[in-house]
Amino acid sequence: MNDAKNPTPDPTDPDNSAWEEAMSRDFDARVRDLHEAPLDFDSVKGKARTIRRNRRAAVAGGVLGVAAVITPIAVVVGGNADTNSDKPDFANPSPTAAETSDPTITTPADVAPDYVVQGEWHQADGDEIELPRKDYSAAVLWDGQLVATYFGGEVFSVADVIDEDGEVVDSFDTTAPVVVNDSGTTIAWVGTDGQVMTRWADDQVSLGEVDLDASGEGIAYSAAAVTGGPSCYEAEDGCMVYVDSGDGQPQVFDSHGVNDNPVPDAVDFGDASDTGLVTYRDEINDTGSCGGLIDLGRTDATPVWEGCEIEAGPIAPDGQHVIGLPAYYDGLGLSEITVRDARTGAETGRFAPEGGFVGSWAWSTDGRVILDAYDGANWHLFALSTDGALEEIAEQVKGPDFDSPFTMVQH
Structure with missing residues (x-):
């Protein structure tokens, strides 16, 4: 409460030592989280984006502390905050979609x-539909509902189950964003008590438990994918949850408990599909990562394809294509993103924003890659087809390079 005796500190006042001290404590605590809990790129990226969202108001008032953290990173990606562009000055070098390098909002x-x-x-x-919060960092579609995740505090997250009218019908704690199976009938997550949870329309069940307090792992457990279902009670439904761990030893759970890792050399999973495809990384080092896809x-059980040139990411709902990510990346986002044939690894589409970067990505139900990209002044939302055709599907939004207004909805 603001009164004459206890005035509210002005965050724009450079002499406000109390505010600077609070921001310093917040940043130090979050850095300790990252050191104490080794995370993969997706986890770090999600945590960083949540921190950025929570600091949006302070940034608007001129936060010097955040600028000191963000500026060195922004230099890497070459963003120019002074650029003002009505259209994205992006290049799409894919020869199959050269005519779409200047995309327009044409998607019906x-x-x-x-x-x-x-x-x-x-x-x-x-x-x-207006949602109850504006700080959701990840979302999936499940049984006609939106399951959206936001950062719930210093460590864990909260997932809201939201009906088609925007009403929250349930909430639960989770270590990381929720995942959904290809048919959209079953979700999975790692609970803050270590339970590997699955849920479908009529019920939910734990398929096992991980030790969140294990030395060297901390909160690094997260659900990477769920396949089969909808019910996870019966073995014949083939329900399986792929769980990543900060110690580089991912696990797979089914209705009988822990199964052997189907990719023994994997240090983490990228995704898994109902068709039996699994993307993975088997090496992570200072120069990048190696991995591939197994059927x-x-x-x-030999890899369909593997290598160290790209990182195999999310698998399309139909199992025919995979998102290809750079084997090494730095800064606020990706310099490029590709679409790959799942059976050969061959590139079928590409988007490389000139002078900007790709922030987030996901497959949509219509078989396209949905991604947000920053052009130096504005955020854009694109749909990249498997043949490389690119469309801008939303109005661009002006904003800083560290805080995208868009949240991808994974299918």
């Missing part, structure tokens, strides 16, 4: 994918 509302922008859920049918349906 009846086929547009779901996405969230500044706390508003834009649904595939064209409806725009569990093969009798010899």
Whole structure:
């Protein structure tokens, strides 16, 4: 409460030592979290974005402490905050989509994918639903509902289950964003008590437990993917949850408990599909990462393809394509993102924003990669087809390079 006796500190006052001390404590605590809990790139990126969202108001008032943290990183990606562009000055070098290098907003509302922008859920049918919060950092579509995750404090997150009218019908704690199976019928997460949870329309069940207090691991456990279902009670439904761990020893859980890791050399999972495909990394070092894609349906269980040139990411709902990420990246986002044929690893589409970067990405139900990208002044939301065609599917939003207004909705 602001009164004459206890005035509210002005965050824009450079002499406000109390405010500077509070910001310093907050930053130091979060740095300790990162040291004490080794995370993969997605986890660090998600935590960093949450910190950035929570500091939005302070940045608007001129936060010197945040600028000191962000500026050295921004130099790496080459963003120019003074640039003012009505259209993205982005290049799309894919020869199959050269004509789309200057994308326009042409996607019809009846086929547009779901996405969230500044706390508003834009649904595939064209409806725009106001959400109870504006700081959701990740979301999935589950049984016609949006399951959106936000950072709930110093360590864990909270997932809200939101119906089609924007009402929160349930909430639960989780170590990381929730994952959903290909058909959208089953979700999975690692609870803050270490339980590996699954849930479908009629019930929920734990498939096992991890030790969140294990030395050297901290909160690094997270659900990477869930396959099968919808029910995770019966073995015949084939429900499996792929769990990543900070110690480089991922695990797989089913209705009988822990299974052997189907990719023994993997240090973490990228994704898994109902068709038996699994993307993974088997090496992470100072120069990048190596990994590939394996088909569990093969009798010899050898990789379909692997290497150190790209990182195999999320698998398309139809199992035909995979998002390809750079094997090494730094800064606030990616310099490029590609689409790969799941069976060969061959590139079929590419987007490389000139003078900017890609911030987040996800597959949509219509089989396109949805991504947000920054051009130096504005954030854009694009849909990248598997053949490289690019469309801008939302109005651009002006803002800083460290705080995208868009939240991807994973399918």
